[in-house]
Amino acid sequence: GIQVEQSPPDLILQEGANSTLRCNFSDSVNNLQWFHQNPWGQLINLFYIPSGTKQNGRLSATTVATERYSLLYISSSQTTDSGVYFCAVEPTDSWGKLQFGAGTQVVVTP
Amino acid sequence: DAGVIQSPRHEVTEMGQEVTLRCKPISGHNSLFWYRQTMMRGLELLIYFNNNVPIDDSGMPEDRFSAKMPNASFSTLKIQPSEPRDSAVYFCASSWLGNEKLFFGSGTQLSVL
Numbered sequence: 733g734i735q736v737e738q739s740p741p742d743l744i745l746q747e748g749a750n751s752t753l754r755c756n757f758s759d760s761v762n763n764l765q766w767f768h769q770n771p772w773g774q775l776i777n778l779f780y781i782p783s784g785t786k787q788n789g790r791l792s793a794t795t796v797a798t799e800r801y802s803l804l805y806i807s808s809s810q811t812t813d814s815g816v817y818f819c820a821v822e823p824t825d826s827w828g829k830l831q832f833g834a835g836t837q838v839v840v841t842p
Numbered sequence: 843d844a845g846v847i848q849s850p851r852h853e854v855t856e857m858g859q860e861v862t863l864r865c866k867p868i869s870g871h872n873s874l875f876w877y878r879q880t881m882m883r884g885l886e887l888l889i890y891f892n893n894n895v896p897i898d899d900s901g902m903p904e905d906r907f908s909a910k911m912p913n914a915s916f917s918t919l920k921i922q923p924s925e926p927r928d929s930a931v932y933f934c935a936s937s938w939l940g941n942e943k944l945f946f947g948s949g950t951q952l953s954v955l
Contacts, residue, residue, distance in 0.1 A: 765944060767946075773931065773951075774948055774949075775933065776946075780942065818885065820944075828873060828875075828890055829887055829890070830944065832884055833884075834884055
């Protein structure tokens with residue numbers, strides 16, 4: 733099956749810093765989504781981004797499907813950005829079946 | 843919209859007991875998914891429904907697990923009999939069409955003693 737690798741596995745940031753999270757995938761995909769799991773366990777959909785670039789406030793994401801990677805940018809980080817960020821992809825031969833990466837654990841310190 | 847609603851939020855039970863988890867998807871969404879999250883295996887897709895019909899249940903770990911969707915606004919995931927290794931957080935999620943933006947419920951933390 734498709735492999736989804738996220739890096740780095742852990743990230744510690746000081747409030748106000750910028751960071752980039754990466755998601756590599758091993759095969760062609762129909763769609764790609766980024767999620768944030770907050771410290772209370774809630775999973776929030778950040779982006780539906782099979783290709784191109786999108787921005788939502790201090791967050792933005794870019795997917796280059798032909799090169800099989802996606803990037804999530806966090807600018808001017810805040811303590812509320814802490815949590816785990818997951819990338820999930822839907823392989824072209826598996827309609828509806830999102831495969832999740834292992835996540836990047838982000839801690840933003842005041 | 844209230845989002846995806848799951849109940850209960852927490853469930854503690856003893857090995858061998860039947861457990862039923864419930865989910866109400868977002869109104870208008872026609873695809874519903876059940877996921878399980880553990881430290882060891884991360885987020886795993888158990889089963890998904892499209893227009894109330896089970897499409898793929900290949901992720902259901904054993905025959906002890908079953909899921910139903912009797913109508914567009916309700917689904918259940920049942921474990922009978924439960925075992926300690928079933929302890930995990932179970933998430934329900936829904937989307938408009940199976941491959942569109944996915945929205946998760948708050949999850950059910952299941953502990954089987």
